[in-house]
Amino acid sequence: MRNREHEIYDVVGIGFGPSNLSLAIALEEYAASGPGNEMSAVFFERQSSFGWHRNMLLPSATMQISFLKDLVTFRNPTSSFSFIAFLHASGRLPRFVNNQDFFPTRQEFHQYLEWAQARVADRVVYGSEVTSIRQPSSTATSPDRLLLEVTDATGRAGRVIEARNVVISTGLVPSMPAGTERDERVWHSSEFLEKYRRTDPRELRRVAVAGAGQSAAEITRFLYDDLPHAQVFAAVPSYGYSVADDTPFANQIFDPGAVDDYYFGTEQTRGAFWRYHRNTNYSVVDGDVIRELYRRSYDEDVHGVSRLEFLNLTMVTGVKRVGTETRVSLQSGPDAEVRELNVDVLVCATGYDAMEPTGLLGDLDRFCLRDEAGRYRVERDYRIVTSPESRCGIYLQGGTEHTHGLTSSLLSNIAVRSGEIVDSIVARRTA
Ligand SMILES: Cc1cc2nc3c(=O)[nH]c(=O)nc-3n(C[C@H](O)[C@H](O)[C@H](O)COP(=O)(O)OP(=O)(O)OC[C@H]3O[C@@H](n4cnc5c(N)ncnc54)[C@H](O)[C@@H]3O)c2cc1C
Incomplete structure (x- = not known):
């Protein structure tokens, strides 16, 4: 862990699957882009080491998206964390290209994710589960921070971490x-x-x-x-x-631009995304x-x-x-x-089922605003809309199907989404 424990982190990530891995890289690249851009960040993952749907890494199972929809490329095509950079580092780039296949096996993609996470592992605490998030008892003195309870692999509770922003990415629920x-x-x-x-x-x-x-x-x-x-x-x-319809026109619903069309669309147009394109996934x-x-x-x-x-x-x-x-x-x-x-x-x-952060938010949930259907209201930058008593950022990577559309639980948009979350945190920090 790069930072001392008593520090207040600018960003605490809950869960360390591909979404928050992509965010950790976006933070790293933002820090490298100029002096003063470093943000303190830590990620908690309950598995004892990195693992992406390990129990479904069946031999010959392939990815359902192009390798170019990796952790970074759609945000930063020159990133050293791309799938192509991984292939180059592994000495397999020419042979991969000879294969002429956009869809690597899931086992190979897993190797890529492990390679990428190893380069940011000093920001990650494995074997640690975040069990609750709450606001300090006196919001008057500290309205801009959150407290996170973290339990280690032995079930021993007790660590309390302070954060200005949390990014929840705890994944789908079987x-x-x-x-x-x-x-x-x-x-x-x-x-x-x-x-x-x-x-x-x-x-x-x-x-x-x-x-x-x-x-x-x-x-x-x-x-x-x-x-x-x-x-x-x-x-x-x-x-x-x-x-699964993966033909080019239908595939456009996974383009980054489709998130705007969904987010700013009417109820009727949002319904059309699901009605016509549910069969893509x-x-x-x-x-x-x-x-x-x-x-x-x-x-x-x-x-x-x-x-x-x-x-x-x-x-x-x-x-x-x-x-x-x-x-x-x-x-x-x-x-x-x-x-x-x-x-x-x-x-x-x-x-x-879709990611559901309500249990994690506990008491804090009363500051999180909901729509008429009882779902979280979420800004375009993936931040939950909160009442004025809470000034911290609670961001969601997942569980935003109702606001941001079909890519919410998928890999297609994680590079761009992570960049948008970093931009939002930076903008609000300096506002
Ligand atoms: C078998 C399978 C194959 C898939 N293939 C594709 C594909 O090819 N293309 C595609 O676009 N999508 C695919 N998906 C969809 C899938 O949701 C994404 O691939 C991806 O896993 C999303 O990443 P994530 O980080 O949001 O969630 P996850 O990968 O689920 O990661 C969430 C992490 O959070 C951890 N966690 C949960 N709660 C806590 C807590 N309280 N404290 C600490 N850690 C916690 C979990 O242990 C987990 O590691 C697939 C899904 C499955 C099940």
Whole structure:
């Protein structure tokens, strides 16, 4: 940690995934751009080391955005933190280019993120969870600072950090089907590889995957290939996987300019973004993965094998433990027939809810203004609109789908968004 603990930090970041990593770099580059630009900053991350969706780093899973949408390039194309700079440092740039592919594997992108975080690691405290943010008891004497409670990996509370601005970037929240709890045999996709590696593959003779999105399709493909002795069931709530639209016109909704169009648009135009373009990201699958799965299923027909079974129009409605078996209740098929399926493991690739900072904000929440629908009011610069009693900046990286649109939880816009947050903090500091 670069700064002494008793200091008041200009910026405290909560969570250190790609969004706040991108912010740490933007702060670093701003500091290097002129004398007096240094801001004190620290980031708290509850994982013991850097990790980006580690449990979904399946072999051959690829990125869903171009490598040029890295941590920096759209903000500063000359940055030394770009994916291209990483490839150069790794000695792989010519070979990467020979591949002629915009979409590296997630494993390679993870290497890039680790390489970038190592260069700003002195600003990051791993194994530390921020459990609450509050205003000092006497706001009259210190209306411009916030207090953050930080718990270390042992669960020992006690560290209190002072901040002028906090940037909350705690990520998506895994969502399970109603009536379904996680346990050793019922997993959410966000814990997939960790749980899978802890299980003896010989015990996995019947496995089921619930969901219609990218993670569901990837896990189905992985289990089918990795468990050649197993029966694999894919419970898909739609009639079949739908393709993610990544064609050029539709892709424009992820451009930095689309944030303005969304933010300053009417309710009606904002609705159109979701109505027409939800299929760019939500409950959809890359065409290549769909074709690979269909090819496997067709090959089974050719060879008279039936190890991969797609249960279309099928929802998981409950799970029971019967001896060592997991009994999954399903509502299935065109007439919504209720049936049960015994499996050794059920993987729920049933998605995520948006980032929700209310718990973290605790009492401070009463200073944060909300719209008629009860959602946070957020300025264009990602700062929550607060009442006059609170003069500190509370910025959100995530959880702003209602104000800033579809890129809120994605990587597409993190470089530009982080730059805008730094600009905002600087402007308000000098105002
Ligand atoms: C499997 C998968 C693949 C994806 N692939 C893509 C893709 O190709 N392209 C794309 O645009 N998007 C993708 N996404 C969307 C995803 O949201 C972004 O990739 C990215 O993770 C967003 O970064 P983030 O930093 O906002 O959140 P996260 O990466 O979720 O990071 C949040 C961090 O905050 C930490 N944290 C949470 N609470 C606390 C706390 N109280 N105190 C301290 N630390 C805390 C967490 O441990 C975590 O490390 C993918 C999502 C998944 C699940």
